[in-house]
Amino acid sequence: MNHHPTEPQETIVTDxxxxxxxxxxxxxxxxxxxxxxxxLVLLLALAYPLAIVVVRSFTDPAPGLDNYVWxxxxxxxxxxxxxxxxxxxxxxxxxxxxxxxxxxxxTIVGRNLRLALILCVLVPFWLSGVVRTLAWVILLQDSxxxxxxxxxxxxxxxKLIRTLPGVVIGMTQVLLPFMILPIYSVxxxxxxxxxxxxxxxxxxxxxxxxxxxxxxxxxxxxxxAIIVFILSLGFYITPALLGGPRSILLSSLVQNQVLSLLxxxxxxxxxxxxxxxxxxxxxxxxxxxxxxxxxxxxxx
Amino acid sequence: MRNFAxxxxxxxxxxxxxxxxxxxxxxAGAVKEGSLEGKTLTFVSYGGIYQDGQVAALQEFVEKSGVxxxxxxxxxxxxxxxxxxxxxxxxxxxDTADLPPYVHCGTLFQKLDFSKLDVSKIPPGQVGECxxxxxxxxxxxxxxxxxxxxxxxxxxxxxxxxxxxxxxxAIDGSGDPTGGLIEQAFKAAGGDPKAITPDDIxxxxxxxxxxxxxxxYWKTGAESQQLxxxxxxxxxxxxxxxxxxxxxxxxxxxxxxxxxxxxxxxxTIPVGVKDTDAAYALLNAYLGQRSQEILTEKTSYTPIHMxxxxxxxxxxxxxxxxxxERIAQGYQQNIPFWVENFDLAAEKWNALLSxx
Numbered sequence: 001m002n003h004h005p006t007e008p009q010e011t012i013v014t015d016x017x018x019x020x021x022x023x024x025x026x027x028x029x030x031x032x033x034x035x036x037x038x039x040l041v042l043l044l045a046l047a048y049p050l051a052i053v054v055v056r057s058f059t060d061p062a063p064g065l066d067n068y069v070w071x072x073x074x075x076x077x078x079x080x081x082x083x084x085x086x087x088x089x090x091x092x093x094x095x096x097x098x099x100x101x102x103x104x105x106x107t108i109v110g111r112n113l114r115l116a117l118i119l120c121v122l123v124p125f126w127l128s129g130v131v132r133t134l135a136w137v138i139l140l141q142d143s144x145x146x147x148x149x150x151x152x153x154x155x156x157x158x159k160l161i162r163t164l165p166g167v168v169i170g171m172t173q174v175l176l177p178f179m180i181l182p183i184y185s186v187x188x189x190x191x192x193x194x195x196x197x198x199x200x201x202x203x204x205x206x207x208x209x210x211x212x213x214x215x216x217x218x219x220x221x222x223x224x225a226i227i228v229f230i231l232s233l234g235f236y237i238t239p240a241l242l243g244g245p246r247s248i249l250l251s252s253l254v255q256n257q258v259l260s261l262l263x264x265x266x267x268x269x270x271x272x273x274x275x276x277x278x279x280x281x282x283x284x285x286x287x288x289x290x291x292x293x294x295x296x297x298x299x300x
Numbered sequence: 301m302r303n304f305a306x307x308x309x310x311x312x313x314x315x316x317x318x319x320x321x322x323x324x325x326x327x328a329g330a331v332k333e334g335s336l337e338g339k340t341l342t343f344v345s346y347g348g349i350y351q352d353g354q355v356a357a358l359q360e361f362v363e364k365s366g367v368x369x370x371x372x373x374x375x376x377x378x379x380x381x382x383x384x385x386x387x388x389x390x391x392x393x394x395d396t397a398d399l400p401p402y403v404h405c406g407t408l409f410q411k412l413d414f415s416k417l418d419v420s421k422i423p424p425g426q427v428g429e430c431x432x433x434x435x436x437x438x439x440x441x442x443x444x445x446x447x448x449x450x451x452x453x454x455x456x457x458x459x460x461x462x463x464x465x466x467x468x469x470a471i472d473g474s475g476d477p478t479g480g481l482i483e484q485a486f487k488a489a490g491g492d493p494k495a496i497t498p499d500d501i502x503x504x505x506x507x508x509x510x511x512x513x514x515x516x517y518w519k520t521g522a523e524s525q526q527l528x529x530x531x532x533x534x535x536x537x538x539x540x541x542x543x544x545x546x547x548x549x550x551x552x553x554x555x556x557x558x559x560x561x562x563x564x565x566x567x568t569i570p571v572g573v574k575d576t577d578a579a580y581a582l583l584n585a586y587l588g589q590r591s592q593e594i595l596t597e598k599t600s601y602t603p604i605h606m607x608x609x610x611x612x613x614x615x616x617x618x619x620x621x622x623x624x625e626r627i628a629q630g631y632q633q634n635i636p637f638w639v640e641n642f643d644l645a646a647e648k649w650n651a652l653l654s655x656x
Contacts, residue, residue: 076651079656142532143530143531241519244516245473245517245652245653260476
């Protein structure tokens with residue numbers, strides 16, 4: 001994800017033609033070993049347990065595909081799997097709508113205001129997700145702040161808690177920093193003189209923005225969207241507290257199988273299905289992103 | 301578990317008969333001075349005020365025996381299974397929910413040797429092949445006093461009657477199904493819980509589903525308390541401990557005691573612990589009268605020693621389930637039935653909780 005922010009810059013900056021050569025000279029042999037600590041942690045803490053989960057899903061309690069047959073035969077599982085992806089898509093969309101203008105504002109305001117905006121993103125980011133979710137309970141519940149306010153104005157109350165929109169609101173707030181920060185880091189690298197150039201060539205402001213600025217910011221949008229979407233798929237606490245039975249996501253069902261019923265094979269199969277579904281979706285989205293990306297480069 | 305009742309009778313008989321033969325009869329609460337010097341025991345429970353109270357109840361045992369008591373938690377059967385499977389059990393005494401010691405008796409939990417425990421003062425019917433009770437509490441429902449002023453609900457059948465008693469309901473959705481609740485739902489659907497069959501589970505669940513989409517399934521005890529204190533639902537199924545705390549915090553709800561569901565936590569010793577005798581010593585100390593009084597004074601849960609006389613305030617006393625009146629009103633779920641049909645009930649319950 002980190003290479004996204006610098007890429008458009010590389011293509012834009014033209015007064016350093018020898019930069020790639022410079023980079024090449026600076027590539028010492030064995031640099032790959034710098035990644036060793038991270039790779040080791042990933043192998044031990046991610047790859048190994050994941051492998052066990054996959055193996056168990058095919059062997060526990062008996063070798064075969066029983067766990068997967070069970071998964072797809074159960075209407076509950078299918079409904080909840082579909083719901084999980086729908087909720088993740090909604091959260092990604094709503095986060096994007098909130099994050100894009102916010103990140104843009106961060107790039108154009110003065111220094112102090114920018115600092116304040118960054119703090120507004122980061123401070124909730126440092127708080128535990130559980131605390132923030134409980135705060136949402138107090139805001140959204142039938143006897144909560146929002147509904148008391150509406151009642152005070154003589155308006156009918158709205159059903160927010162234990163509904164899908166309630167879950168989406170809560171998850172969006174928790175995940176918003178993951179959308180804002182990648183978009184901002186790309187946006188702040190965009191050379192605004194390109195916009196001025198477009199204007200000087202006769203483009204209206206909105207056209208310069210849509211045709212020059214938006215495409216240049218897309219790498220950040222993609223990065224943010226992917227992170228938010230994938231994190232949403234695994235959400236557990238927020239849907240459990242803000243949702244009702246009709247907004248339970250797959251992780252709650254996994255938890256139930258693993259912790260309460262001790263069906264580790266079935267829990268593993270559920271995890272594998274979610275993982276594979278995510279990969280398939282990413283595989284579909286990836287060519288689309290590459291295409292957009294290269295067209296951005298050509299334009300730039 | 302088909303022979304549950306038989307095994308229970310046998311173990312009880314053994315426990316009662318043993319004093320005649322045994323050289324040294326255990327007495328609940330008694331601890332031998334310095335008997336566990338240099339030893340370490342890990343006690344696992346659900347944390348919070350409850351585990352603090354249990355540790356306070358064990359304080360005398362720790363001081364007298366010289367044992368080092370470590371605390372861990374919360375109890376997760378999956379973690380215990382991992383320990384037993386790996387042959388490295390670090391949890392010596394484990395506090396569990398109602399059913400696990402019956403479901404996993406002999407596989408995860410040791411069959412208890414009742415020559416090492418004094419269970420004579422435990423209320424009847426509560427000692428299992430692999431467990432002794434850790435404390436008692438109840439599941440009741442509380443109704444919003446203001447909603448049902450003159451015509452309040454009287455029992456669980458009323459709880460399920462949304463025509464006579466309109467309003468929203470909140471139900472324990474924190475984990476495993478509550479067998480007693482499904483039995484009451486089945487009763488409200490016109491069935492006889494005494495003759496419940498596996499096919500009837502769905503009928504009970506359907507009655508719950510019929511409560512409608514406004515039904516709240518709370519995930520934690522704290523959430524149920526929060527619902528009561530902020531007046532979110534008209535009737536709330538609650539654990540007595542949480543109901544009491546909500547009442548103390550001013551929740552405007554009235555408890556309904558008719559057919560309150562008897563629940564207990566269980567004390568168990570996992571299979572493969574390193575020092576079984578030390579674990580027994582802890583259990584036996586925990587069952588003592590004074591220990592149980594301390595437990596209740598600290599946690600407000602009902603003691604499982606019949607002679608215990610805890611000193612508690614009025615509200616707490618009104619939520620204790622050990623008075624003759626409460627014992628007469630209580631409803632005991634069909635444990636052997638729910639143990640035998642655990643997977644089926646859990647599957648149907650999960651379908652309900654995921655909106656299906």
